[in-house]
Amino acid sequence: MNESYYDQLKETLYSETLDNGLHVYILPKEGFNKTYATFTTKYGSVDNHFTPLGSDKPVKVPDGIAHFLEHKLFEKEDGDVFQDFSKQGASANAFTSFTRTAYLFSSTSNVKENLKTLIDFVQAPYFTEKTVEKEKGIIGQEIEMYDDNPDWRVYFGVIENMFHRHPVKIDIAGTISSIAKISKDSLYTCYETFYHPSNMLLFVVGNVVPEEIISLVKENQSGKEFTPPEKIERFFEEEPPEVAKKKSVIKMTVQTPKCMVGFKQATPKRFGDERLKYELGMNLLLDYLFGQSSENYEELYTEGLIDQSFSFDYTEETEFGFSLIGGETSDPDRLTDRIFEMIEATKSKGIDTEAIDRLKKKKMGSFLRSMNSPEYIANQFTRFQFGDMNLFKVVEMYDKITTEDLQNILNDHFKEKAFTSCQIRPKNS
Amino acid sequence: MTKTKEPRIIPTEGYTLHLVETEKYKTTTISIQIKRKIEEENVTKRSLLAQVLKSGTKSYPSSLHIHRLLEDMYGAGFVTSIAKKGDYQIITIRMDVSNEKFLLDNTQLLEQSLDFLAEVLLYPLNDGTKFDESNVKKEKRVLKQKIQSIYDDKMRFANKRLVEEMFKGQSYAQHAFGKEEEVESITAEELFDYYKDVIEKDEIDIYIIGDINGEEVGRKVQSSLRLNERINTDEAPVQEVTARHQENVVFDEQDVKQGKLHIGYRTSITFADPEYYAIQVFNGIFGGFSHSKLFLNVREKASLAYYAVSRIESHVGALFVMSGIEFKNYEKAVSIIKEQMDHMKSGDITDSELSQTKEMIRNQLLESVDNPNSWVDLLYHSRVAGIRRSIDEWIEGIQAVTMEDIRNVADTVTLDTIYFLKGEGQK
Numbered sequence: 001m002n003e004s005y006y007d008q009l010k011e012t013l014y015s016e017t018l019d020n021g022l023h024v025y026i027l028p029k030e031g032f033n034k035t036y037a038t039f040t041t042k043y044g045s046v047d048n049h050f051t052p053l054g055s056d057k058p059v060k061v062p063d064g065i066a067h068f069l070e071h072k073l074f075e076k077e078d079g080d081v082f083q084d085f086s087k088q089g090a091s092a093n094a095f096t097s098f099t100r101t102a103y104l105f106s107s108t109s110n111v112k113e114n115l116k117t118l119i120d121f122v123q124a125p126y127f128t129e130k131t132v133e134k135e136k137g138i139i140g141q142e143i144e145m146y147d148d149n150p151d152w153r154v155y156f157g158v159i160e161n162m163f164h165r166h167p168v169k170i171d172i173a174g175t176i177s178s179i180a181k182i183s184k185d186s187l188y189t190c191y192e193t194f195y196h197p198s199n200m201l202l203f204v205v206g207n208v209v210p211e212e213i214i215s216l217v218k219e220n221q222s223g224k225e226f227t228p229p230e231k232i233e234r235f236f237e238e239e240p241p242e243v244a245k246k247k248s249v250i251k252m253t254v255q256t257p258k259c260m261v262g263f264k265q266a267t268p269k270r271f272g273d274e275r276l277k278y279e280l281g282m283n284l285l286l287d288y289l290f291g292q293s294s295e296n297y298e299e300l301y302t303e304g305l306i307d308q309s310f311s312f313d314y315t316e317e318t319e320f321g322f323s324l325i326g327g328e329t330s331d332p333d334r335l336t337d338r339i340f341e342m343i344e345a346t347k348s349k350g351i352d353t354e355a356i357d358r359l360k361k362k363k364m365g366s367f368l369r370s371m372n373s374p375e376y377i378a379n380q381f382t383r384f385q386f387g388d389m390n391l392f393k394v395v396e397m398y399d400k401i402t403t404e405d406l407q408n409i410l411n412d413h414f415k416e417k418a419f420t421s422c423q424i425r426p427k428n429s
Numbered sequence: 430m431t432k433t434k435e436p437r438i439i440p441t442e443g444y445t446l447h448l449v450e451t452e453k454y455k456t457t458t459i460s461i462q463i464k465r466k467i468e469e470e471n472v473t474k475r476s477l478l479a480q481v482l483k484s485g486t487k488s489y490p491s492s493l494h495i496h497r498l499l500e501d502m503y504g505a506g507f508v509t510s511i512a513k514k515g516d517y518q519i520i521t522i523r524m525d526v527s528n529e530k531f532l533l534d535n536t537q538l539l540e541q542s543l544d545f546l547a548e549v550l551l552y553p554l555n556d557g558t559k560f561d562e563s564n565v566k567k568e569k570r571v572l573k574q575k576i577q578s579i580y581d582d583k584m585r586f587a588n589k590r591l592v593e594e595m596f597k598g599q600s601y602a603q604h605a606f607g608k609e610e611e612v613e614s615i616t617a618e619e620l621f622d623y624y625k626d627v628i629e630k631d632e633i634d635i636y637i638i639g640d641i642n643g644e645e646v647g648r649k650v651q652s653s654l655r656l657n658e659r660i661n662t663d664e665a666p667v668q669e670v671t672a673r674h675q676e677n678v679v680f681d682e683q684d685v686k687q688g689k690l691h692i693g694y695r696t697s698i699t700f701a702d703p704e705y706y707a708i709q710v711f712n713g714i715f716g717g718f719s720h721s722k723l724f725l726n727v728r729e730k731a732s733l734a735y736y737a738v739s740r741i742e743s744h745v746g747a748l749f750v751m752s753g754i755e756f757k758n759y760e761k762a763v764s765i766i767k768e769q770m771d772h773m774k775s776g777d778i779t780d781s782e783l784s785q786t787k788e789m790i791r792n793q794l795l796e797s798v799d800n801p802n803s804w805v806d807l808l809y810h811s812r813v814a815g816i817r818r819s820i821d822e823w824i825e826g827i828q829a830v831t832m833e834d835i836r837n838v839a840d841t842v843t844l845d846t847i848y849f850l851k852g853e854g855q856k
Contacts, residue, residue, distance in 0.1 A: 365503030
């Protein structure tokens with residue numbers, strides 16, 4: 001077992017990769033009651049075109065299948081796993097993102113039993129035609145719930161505008177008609193391909209003794225048979241750097257319009273430290289441009305164009321990336337134009353180093369605060385690790401970013417052809 | 430089991446300090462709770478005040494100045510918010526700051542934070558008779574938008590409508606954010622007068638949690654924040670609840686895809702009662718978790734919904750059910766939910782449902798104290814209810830609940846209102 005001590009954070013991370021390829025990480029947290037564990041596969045909604053394990057013919061699977069599979073893993077021949085967890089005092093959950101599916105629990109007692117339950121249920125699929133059909137009603141309601149949610153619609157709307165072909169533009173849960181095509185066999189195909197231990201990461205954080213956890217996991221895994229690890233072939237069509245659509249408007253039953261603008265990342269091919277630096281640089285830059293201490297924010301707020309719902313974010317994964325800026329607004333068109341103008345103005349004005357230093361301090365403090373949260377640590381560590389980055393090197397990396405780096409990112413990312421806007425407007429307007 | 434630390438309580442002139450010394454966080458959290466009975470004529474004003482208090486002070490006149498300060502303080506968190514707890518409308522002012530021991534320089538962050546919060550409370554930007562006009566104007570617009578956004582989120586909208594219908598004529602029917610139509614007419618003078626009244630009269634509690642030296646921090650707060658003694662703090666008003674003879678059914682129509690079915694039950698039991706433990710377990714078995722009756726029957730068996738949950742409103746004696754369903758499944762869903770409630774009332778509960786639920790509540794309580802904000806929230810619940818209930822006591826209380834106790838509280842639960850938000854022109 002490897003041991004890394006991070007001096008400034010006063011945290012020790014333990015890790016080991018098992019013989020079957022499973023990556024295990026353990027972060028003990030003294031004084032905490034709770035233990036939180038995530039068991040994550042590097043498989044999400046975008047992985048809809050791949051070569052199944054043991055085959056040489058690529059297949060395309062129905063939209064929403066990764067998320068469907070996440071739901072179905074909880075059901076077993078003798079009932080559902082939630083029951084087992086709650087008997088052991090744990091609350092369990094799962095989520096599916098573009099690139100990951102994570103299963104998790106948190107508990108303040110019976111940690112070892114719960115950890116075994118977590119690993120065992122994820123590694124023992126049980127799909128039947130009957131249970132698959134039953135789930136379609138439940139997920140159908142989940143889809144409709146999101147359909148009525150303007151924040152979700154504007155978020156997906158702007159991503160849809162950006163991409164011509166990349167499956168990131170497809171809603172994670174799919175649609176009612178796409179999930180109708182899901183069968184028990186297609187679920188098994190996805191499961192066999194993406195749930196191999198070598199494609200997965202287990203993270204345990206909380207009041208635990210690392211040696212005990214690792215030996216439990218090893219013993220559990222040695223009792224199971226797996227095929228040797230294989231590289232998974234995933235296919236993505238070529239995606240041009242320009243956006244597919246410059247603007248879209250969605251009418252909904254709302255009172256306040258919403259607006260989200262986005263810039264598509266032209267070269268989402270970075271890995272490791274390079275991606276880490278770019279991502280953190282982008283976070284700094286967005287905060288510099290539109291954070292609450294920026295003049296731009298103050299202006300937009302005073303002009304009555306934004307409120308507390310205004311936010312921004314940068315996402316970069318393998319093969320796709322984008323920045324998003326927006327929120328509720330009285331005038332979506334005007335906000336769209338103002339955001340673009342402000343970015344252009346910053347390009348010509350240059351970046352103020354003093355403000356960046358202040359923002360670096362802020363980022364350090366926020367990072368420290370997030371270390372209070374076991375959920376944040378486990379989920380973000382996993383995401384970073386899947387992109388060959390180390391979460392615990394964030395503070396160090398912030399220190400290395402220069403004003404020049406930021407100027408480069410500013411010029412590289414925020415291009416007119418990569419810019420698009422999505423608006424939600426009240427139905428009766 | 431290790432004992433959970435209880436706060437050290439220091440009564441001070443004008444407010445009460447609650448200090449928890451713990452090493453487990455990398456931050457220190459300071460939370461100021463300002464409480465007053467819901468006054469219908471002042472609900473919107475109070476909500477606007479919570480907004481204006483974060484918009485500028487004497488030394489930091491705009492939110493731009495404030496945010497630059499916060500960044501310099503290693504990204505200290507600073508928020509104000511407004512909420513209801515029972516018949517009180519409560520302003521919360523909260524900060525969390527990094528613990529200095531993790532920083533490379535010697536910034537006195539905690540001290541700076543306490544000074545800043547004292548300034549927010551005592552010296553908001555004003556000219557002696559009114560708040561700064563431009564800050565008030567900005568915050569009015571933001572508040573209006575915030576109130577509108579309840580309508581845009583159909584789950585919150587349905588909650589609000591259910592509460593309005595169920596508590597018609599009572600102060601709890603008011604939404605904590607206030608009324609949109611009242612925002613515009615509030616003047617900067619009026620708001621300032623109301624603020625002075627708040628600072629003079631409201632009951633104020635200050636919680637500080639982190640790796641602190643309690644004695645020292647206590648002295649520091651007492652020297653930077655001086656308030657007058659409260660004259661008479663209002664006691665938790667007990668609102669008489671009369672059970673309806675007939676269930677109240679309310680339909681709203683909007684152009685939406687999913688129906689929102691929200692059902693309100695009354696119970697006479699509130700947070701301060703000894704039966705509170707039993708009603709908490711009752712709710713857990715009924716709809717609080719993913720092993721509960723509602724989840725299993727509405728979702729897993731009938732496949733009608735993605736979520737079907739219940740929760741108790743601790744201080745008013747209410748239990749709410751929430752589910753998102755297809756319009757055409759209204760009758761079916763209502764009948765399954767009623768059937769589950771009948772099972773609860775007739776004691777059709779297995780030993781394992783009881784023990785699972787107790788385990789889950791225990792787990793929730795213990796997890797809460799791993800997070801400084803939810804810990805403050807737990808502590809403040811007791812404060813609002815006017816009782817002392819330690820976390821350990823609470824856990825023991827839950828463990829001791831018997832089937833008999835649940836049968837007894839079940840008798841107090843009565844159906845009050847069924848609210849359904851459905852699509853336009855849908856039957």
